[in-house]
Amino acid sequence: MERNPAHRSVPPFWHVVILMLLIGAYAAPHQVSAADDGPEVPITADELERFISDWPAFTAAARAGSVAFDPHRYLLERGWEPERFLLIAGRVTEGLVALEREDQAEAVSAELEQRRRVILESPDLTPRQRERMIASLNQAVDEVRGEHGVSTAEMELIRHHRDRLRTLIDPIY
Numbered sequence: 258m259e260r261n262p263a264h265r266s267v268p269p270f271w272h273v274v275i276l277m278l279l280i281g282a283y284a285a286p287h288q289v290s291a292a293d294d295g296p297e298v299p300i301t302a303d304e305l306e307r308f309i310s311d312w313p314a315f316t317a318a319a320r321a322g323s324v325a326f327d328p329h330r331y332l333l334e335r336g337w338e339p340e341r342f343l344l345i346a347g348r349v350t351e352g353l354v355a356l357e358r359e360d361q362a363e364a365v366s367a368e369l370e371q372r373r374r375v376i377l378e379s380p381d382l383t384p385r386q387r388e389r390m391i392a393s394l395n396q397a398v399d400e401v402r403g404e405h406g407v408s409t410a411e412m413e414l415i416r417h418h419r420d421r422l423r424t425l426i427d428p429i430y
Contacts (some may be wrong), residue, residue: 300345300411305418308345311335312425315342348407349422352415355405369394 318331332339376382376390407415415422 299408351405352407
């Protein structure tokens with residue numbers, strides 16, 4: 258199947274990130290406040306398996322483009338708590354992005370370490386300039402690693418199912 262040329266500039270994985278943001282924005286009026294829910298419960302292996310099973314039908318229905326499509330009602334009819342389904346989708350997306358960053362972080366860290374050595378060995382820089390440049394490099398490393406709100410246990414689940422989740426998400430577009 259030929260892809261829309263407009264989609265060639267953005268990797269398919271990032272399309273799902275945009276889809277999740279749009280669905281989350283649509284579903285937000287239906288959500289109960291976090292204060293009413295209590296602490297968020299980590300994703301379980303069974304929930305993730307069910308999510309993997311149900312995600313393709315959900316995205317197919319969302320892509321069908323029907324104006325009448327209501328993700329909240331759709332999920333309720335299939336036995337999901339919509340907020341939970343969207344929370345899982347968000348954490349999966351966030352976890353996959355974190356894994357992508359981990360993959361890139363090693364290469365970027367090696368390059369930044371080489372730049373750090375050049376800065377430290379440069380006879381043309383003052384100590385203050387070196388300090389500022391090193392601080393800038395440290396900030397770049399922190400940005401590459403990034404913060405995420407996915408627990409360690411959830412990251413292990415997502416890491417374990419990474420290939421299945423990527424296969425599930427990439428064909429969407």
